[in-house]
Amino acid sequence: xxxxxxxxxxxxxxxxxxxxxxxxxxxxxxxxxxxxxxxxxxxxxxxxxxxxxxxxxxxxxxxxxxxxxxxxxxxxxxxxxxxxxxxxxxxxxxxxxxxxxxxxxxxxxxxxxxxxxxxxxxxxxxxxxxxxxxxxxxxxxxxxxxxxxxxxxxxxxxxxxxxxxxxxxxxxxxxxxxxxxxxxxxxxxxxxxxxxxxxxxxxxxxxxxxxxxxxxxxxxxxxxxxxxxxxxxxxxxxxxxxxxxxxxxxxxxxxxxxxxxxxxxxxxxxxxxxxxxxxxxxxxxxxxxxxxxxxxxxxxxxxxxxxxxxxxxxxxxxxxxxxxxxxxxxxxxxxxxxxxxxxxxxxxxxxxxxxxx
Amino acid sequence: xxxxxxxxxxxxxxxxxxxxxxxxxxxxxxxxxxxxxxxxxxxxxxxxxxxxxxxxxxxxxxxxxxxxxxxxxxxxxxxxxxxxxxxxxxxxxxxxxxxxxxxxxxxxxxxxxxxxxxxxxxxxxxxxxxxxxxxxxxxxxxxxxxxxxxxxxxxxxxxxxxxxxxxxxxxxxxxxxxxxxxxxxxxxxxxxxxxxxxxxxxxxxxxxxxxxxxxxxxxxxxxxxxxxxxxxxxxxxxxxxxxxxxxxxxxxxxxxxxxxxxxxxxxxxxxxxxxxxxxxxxxxxxxxxxxxxxxxxxxxx
Numbered sequence: 001x002x003x004x005x006x007x008x009x010x011x012x013x014x015x016x017x018x019x020x021x022x023x024x025x026x027x028x029x030x031x032x033x034x035x036x037x038x039x040x041x042x043x044x045x046x047x048x049x050x051x052x053x054x055x056x057x058x059x060x061x062x063x064x065x066x067x068x069x070x071x072x073x074x075x076x077x078x079x080x081x082x083x084x085x086x087x088x089x090x091x092x093x094x095x096x097x098x099x100x101x102x103x104x105x106x107x108x109x110x111x112x113x114x115x116x117x118x119x120x121x122x123x124x125x126x127x128x129x130x131x132x133x134x135x136x137x138x139x140x141x142x143x144x145x146x147x148x149x150x151x152x153x154x155x156x157x158x159x160x161x162x163x164x165x166x167x168x169x170x171x172x173x174x175x176x177x178x179x180x181x182x183x184x185x186x187x188x189x190x191x192x193x194x195x196x197x198x199x200x201x202x203x204x205x206x207x208x209x210x211x212x213x214x215x216x217x218x219x220x221x222x223x224x225x226x227x228x229x230x231x232x233x234x235x236x237x238x239x240x241x242x243x244x245x246x247x248x249x250x251x252x253x254x255x256x257x258x259x260x261x262x263x264x265x266x267x268x269x270x271x272x273x274x275x276x277x278x279x280x281x282x283x284x285x286x287x288x289x290x291x292x293x294x295x296x297x298x299x300x301x302x303x304x305x306x307x308x309x310x311x312x313x314x315x316x317x318x319x320x321x322x323x324x325x326x327x328x329x330x331x332x333x334x335x336x337x338x339x340x341x342x343x344x345x346x347x348x349x350x351x352x353x354x355x356x357x
Numbered sequence: 358x359x360x361x362x363x364x365x366x367x368x369x370x371x372x373x374x375x376x377x378x379x380x381x382x383x384x385x386x387x388x389x390x391x392x393x394x395x396x397x398x399x400x401x402x403x404x405x406x407x408x409x410x411x412x413x414x415x416x417x418x419x420x421x422x423x424x425x426x427x428x429x430x431x432x433x434x435x436x437x438x439x440x441x442x443x444x445x446x447x448x449x450x451x452x453x454x455x456x457x458x459x460x461x462x463x464x465x466x467x468x469x470x471x472x473x474x475x476x477x478x479x480x481x482x483x484x485x486x487x488x489x490x491x492x493x494x495x496x497x498x499x500x501x502x503x504x505x506x507x508x509x510x511x512x513x514x515x516x517x518x519x520x521x522x523x524x525x526x527x528x529x530x531x532x533x534x535x536x537x538x539x540x541x542x543x544x545x546x547x548x549x550x551x552x553x554x555x556x557x558x559x560x561x562x563x564x565x566x567x568x569x570x571x572x573x574x575x576x577x578x579x580x581x582x583x584x585x586x587x588x589x590x591x592x593x594x595x596x597x598x599x600x601x602x603x604x605x606x607x608x609x610x611x612x613x614x615x616x617x618x619x620x621x622x623x624x625x626x627x628x629x630x631x632x633x634x635x636x637x638x639x640x641x642x643x644x645x646x647x648x649x650x651x652x653x654x655x656x657x658x
Contacts, residue, residue: 052558072561085559089577099563102573150563 001064003028003153003186004049009058011044018044020210021058026154026188026203031180033201034190037233041210042190046156049188050079063153078147079156082163084139086131092118092142093127099150117149120179137168144176148183157189161196173200194234198222206230222279228355231277238283238322240276241357252354258316262294264352277353280325284346285312285337293346296322300341312337314345394418394630410626418631428615428632435612436639438526439594442533446541446590447583449534454545454582458552472542480536484603487532491522491604498522524606532600537593541586548582549575584647592640612636 004026011019019041026032034042047053048060051072059068067075087095097114118124121141131139140160147155161169177200180187191197197204198218205215214226225231228239242256251265256276264276284290301321302313310328313321324345337343392412399409422428457468475483490496498519505517522528556578560570598613612632619629
């Protein structure tokens, strides 16, 4: 059974539709991410779950109860704010105990549970500190402990990593995943960072301009995106425009400039103008002409070296340049080509996606 | 910002006019009044002069002010009238400041303007206007009478008895609250406006009611504004004399009126100066108390 049901929810502010007919079911104990560019409505969606906004139409059920118009302090959810919103006039311990104290939990129990929560986020030694004596990462842990101590049915996280540096972010991502498994409650995280969503979430909802574009597991989103937007938003993708010329056995034949007529597997229905999509790391780059696969010849225009990988741009005879990611799996990989060289790009038909244009 | 510290000339050009003003138009006259408080009326040709004073470093003025219960009673009364007016200002101004800070950006400047607008009218005229409001045949009584008659209460309890709203402590407190309200609203507005809204949302999210959120988060976080407002209202209240003079009549004299009388009618400048300094010491005491309290509160949290 779903712990959260978002049914036909639309939220309009004066003249602006922030969330447009969203339908999302989130299962209990799921780590769910809402991913999208800024202004796509993901934060509004989260604020409706927390109770700071009321849906214009539609309903939100938490654990089977319609909470669409329930006040924030009456909902079984807690939130970690983007700014963390740690109370500056209270000690770390008082911050964590706040939610228990104001709801009438006895003082001794409040203290005990707050200390346990601090233990869980490894901040027990800083209990007496004031927030202004903490680093950003520590403040975030306080915000986490403060929300988790309430034992909510759902924990909401609003862009929790945006204020942390890259190293700390990676560490907190692992820690959040560990915490979620440890406490066994549903996490709903809102983020614009695809790496964050892909690495942490069980399932991801991708949003754009208020609409939910696709809800799927990270693998499914990356390997089988429903739309051009999702393919382009999650990771990098090469898009080759073409024209469907006919249906083949479990696939379609598409006529693409400088690829010719190719047949690629496709389960759905496709006709007219389409785009063939292929991820940069699925492409092989060779000097000699390969025997099989989809082939494009071009000239290397750009070679960006990232240590473990190299990102290379290759300009075919016409059309936009194509991106290729090469694993630097030997120390001599870099000697395999240089800017200006003529190379062949090849990939397998089954690694190609057909997307509507 | 470092540059003006390195460049002495820039420092003096910027700080010079202000320092000059403070020194010659505030500190020096203040020192003169302080010296004056140790003086007495000069004796010329064996007679006590009415106009001339002489600095004899006597403490007689202070002794007189502290020994005569009349002055201490008036001082004490001034303190509690000012305190009452200040508290009323806070109670009325907080919701006003709250509404203004949460109003839409389009409305905010206009609401702020409405708060500041009374400053554009002379204090004297505003105080006289209050007389028109509070007097026996004033607007308050007029309105009350109209309600009374409309409800047919005159048939039950006899004709309407107008309330005596003027020339008592009530009128003085009401006048002070009216005059000094903007000094409370503005610092409160400044601190509420700066308040991080996500703090309030976090409190609600953690299960606190609106009232608990207000008392445990909003008030502590806007404390700097509250304290500034209290000081900005209490101190001028304590020294005010016009309001008490016009609205309080003889029944409600404040220390400011006594001081004014010493300088004008009684022409006893040394005694007036001594009273002024006693008032200033009380003010310093209030400020010190506030500093002590805030340090205590800091240590407690």
